[in-house]
Amino acid sequence: MTAGPIAPGRGAARRRALVERTALLGPGLLYLLAFMAIPIALILVYTIFTRGRFGGVVFTPTLDNFTRALDPIYTAVLGSSLAIAGITTTIALLLGYPTAYAIAMLPKRWRTVALILVVLPFWTNFLIRTYAWIVLLNSEGVVNQALVGAGLIDRPLELLYTRGAVVAGLVYAYLPLMILPVYASIERLDPQLREAAANLGAGRARTFFDVTLPLTLPGVITGALFVFVPSLGNFIVPELLGGGKTVMVGNVIRDQFLKARDWPFGAVLALAVIVFLVVLFVLQSWASRRVSTGGRDA
Amino acid sequence: MTTSPTAPAGATGTLAHPLVRIEGVSRRFGDVVALDEVSLEIAENEFFALLGPSGCGKTTLLRVLAGFEQPDSGRVLLGEDDLLGSPPNRRPVNLMFQSYALFPHMSVERNIAYGLEREGRPKAEIRHRVDEVLVTVGLSGLAKRRPSQLSGGQCQRVALARAIVKRPRLLLLDEPLSALDRKVRAEMQLELKRLQHEVGITFVVVTHDQEEAMSMADRIAVMADGRVQQIAAPIDLYQRPVNFFVADFIGTSNVFTGVAAEGGLRVGDRVLPGRAVNGPVTGPARLVVRPEDTTLVEESQSLVSGRVLETQFYGGVSTVAIVVEGLSEPLLHTRPGVPEAHRDAIVHLAWDPDKAVLLEGTS
Ligand SMILES: Nc1ncnc2c1ncn2[C@@H]1O[C@H](COP(=O)(O)OP(=O)(O)OP(=O)(O)O)[C@@H](O)[C@H]1O
Ligand SMILES: [Mg+2]
Numbered sequence: 001m002t003a004g005p006i007a008p009g010r011g012a013a014r015r016r017a018l019v020e021r022t023a024l025l026g027p028g029l030l031y032l033l034a035f036m037a038i039p040i041a042l043i044l045v046y047t048i049f050t051r052g053r054f055g056g057v058v059f060t061p062t063l064d065n066f067t068r069a070l071d072p073i074y075t076a077v078l079g080s081s082l083a084i085a086g087i088t089t090t091i092a093l094l095l096g097y098p099t100a101y102a103i104a105m106l107p108k109r110w111r112t113v114a115l116i117l118v119v120l121p122f123w124t125n126f127l128i129r130t131y132a133w134i135v136l137l138n139s140e141g142v143v144n145q146a147l148v149g150a151g152l153i154d155r156p157l158e159l160l161y162t163r164g165a166v167v168a169g170l171v172y173a174y175l176p177l178m179i180l181p182v183y184a185s186i187e188r189l190d191p192q193l194r195e196a197a198a199n200l201g202a203g204r205a206r207t208f209f210d211v212t213l214p215l216t217l218p219g220v221i222t223g224a225l226f227v228f229v230p231s232l233g234n235f236i237v238p239e240l241l242g243g244g245k246t247v248m249v250g251n252v253i254r255d256q257f258l259k260a261r262d263w264p265f266g267a268v269l270a271l272a273v274i275v276f277l278v279v280l281f282v283l284q285s286w287a288s289r290r291v292s293t294g295g296r297d298a
Numbered sequence: 299m300t301t302s303p304t305a306p307a308g309a310t311g312t313l314a315h316p317l318v319r320i321e322g323v324s325r326r327f328g329d330v331v332a333l334d335e336v337s338l339e340i341a342e343n344e345f346f347a348l349l350g351p352s353g354c355g356k357t358t359l360l361r362v363l364a365g366f367e368q369p370d371s372g373r374v375l376l377g378e379d380d381l382l383g384s385p386p387n388r389r390p391v392n393l394m395f396q397s398y399a400l401f402p403h404m405s406v407e408r409n410i411a412y413g414l415e416r417e418g419r420p421k422a423e424i425r426h427r428v429d430e431v432l433v434t435v436g437l438s439g440l441a442k443r444r445p446s447q448l449s450g451g452q453c454q455r456v457a458l459a460r461a462i463v464k465r466p467r468l469l470l471l472d473e474p475l476s477a478l479d480r481k482v483r484a485e486m487q488l489e490l491k492r493l494q495h496e497v498g499i500t501f502v503v504v505t506h507d508q509e510e511a512m513s514m515a516d517r518i519a520v521m522a523d524g525r526v527q528q529i530a531a532p533i534d535l536y537q538r539p540v541n542f543f544v545a546d547f548i549g550t551s552n553v554f555t556g557v558a559a560e561g562g563l564r565v566g567d568r569v570l571p572g573r574a575v576n577g578p579v580t581g582p583a584r585l586v587v588r589p590e591d592t593t594l595v596e597e598s599q600s601l602v603s604g605r606v607l608e609t610q611f612y613g614g615v616s617t618v619a620i621v622v623e624g625l626s627e628p629l630l631h632t633r634p635g636v637p638e639a640h641r642d643a644i645v646h647l648a649w650d651p652d653k654a655v656l657l658e659g660t661s
Binding site: 190192193195196197198199200201202203206207210211214215 | 364365366385386387391392393395397399400401402403412413416417460464
């Protein structure tokens, strides 16, 4: 017996596995290259050039775009966008976790029904759903009429065109993106782990914080990211429900590209958001690896 | 304080002062009857084993005791208290899960300490007891590892440690030693018996290993299809099975089918000698003879004869398989030492009529 005949066979198998993997990844990679890598590369390039008069860029290198982005006007917008996205994410988590938990505890056939109900809003156009909030929140809107009618308030409240309205709209838009990953992680959790905790003397709250929550944290982190990322970049909700008073970084970027026609500066702001999100994703993958495997204690 | 179990060897399982009293407990899952009117009693400080084929309801019974399964009917008492009324985390009962259910995000020592922390024990005591039990189960070096970094047998020992470290009044173990090798298993068996005698814990242990049940248990309940077939001390279970299921399930048996007759079982024109142990038997019946109760004899004393199919020597004992005309399975004869017959020889078997059990039932 020599190792001779094994080695080439093994090499061939490995090559075949590589080919297979590439074949499977191929279409996805192509798509990413065309619609992610190239646009991002373009944005990167734009950032260091001068704006053209009617949009586009003039290829004269400059760093002005970056210094301008540090202007308090823009850092404030970025800061308030982060705050709004953060608050949105927090509220979505506080609403979404109990919902996901309740769904996971339903009898099996009702779970599917509940999940369909959760994603049902996605079947209607996002704009239309956001307009509906205007109908709900404006001074003659359903909410105000109900409150006045119930005698709880004398005059209609200023609900629309506030930060609160923007947050409400964002939470409403992205709540399913919180519920689904959290549900998946709760559903996957071995129910015997909760029983084991109870058996060892832990009450319900204790069991939740010691067992359920830590083990569903990857789902929570994923859900938080799913809500935070699109909230941060959203410009429809702040425009419709914020009424131009609450400007988020998404609005500024859009305006730079479409109204001010300052592509390089828009690119810098977009880059700032991208960098921020990349950092978040790195943190997320690190955190969920630590949580789920118990992090092999390296 | 060493108290010996007060369990009498009754077939009914009724005791004078039971610790646990299970009365007519039933549990259905859809069409499946996991527990069917189960009644049994477990004495203080007893080592009680549950035996039965897969799916007969052993785990379900333990889960009822631990509080994770609410029976459809019946009562469960622990001492004088109604156990079903109290939530799982308030019961002085610890369950070692068949699938271990170790917390994947906690180290071995945190897993084991968890139950003691919930009791609010002082840190030093917890440390001490965790270290002690780690030594007991032979995992001292692995205290800092996570369950995902352990082998199956190591996980099982962590689960065992987590259950025994609390020293509850009632300890429920669901196949606690199934993944362990012979040597470690023997050590753990001794350890469990030590806990029973020195700490005074009452055990209810599910096992698939009959030898384990026989050697360790004070009494054994044999279950089938959610029903208790027999509750008895190991020797009684072996020698006085109440029905064919128990006789067949426990140990190895030679089975003859025929009709009950005076002094034994009529098969064709012969009567094979045996006795009924649970009242008179009439009609179609079976005769069960243990391989070690048979002897090879002269033709003149023969009860059955046949041709030797094969012989096996296991060291301490040897087994002879004998093909007998009219029987679908070969008869087994075991004796201490080396086999006294060889292949293809014609041999004659006899047995002590007192040791052959006549049981009612159709084929
Ligand atoms: N949650 C459940 N839902 C539906 N059926 C169940 C459930 N739990 C148990 N059963 C059924 O009840 C019966 C008894 O199950 P149980 O787990 O008590 O068996 P067991 O004696 O422990 O078997 P094993 O030796 O294989 O562990 C089985 O038929 C099983 O399929
Ligand atoms: Mg089981």
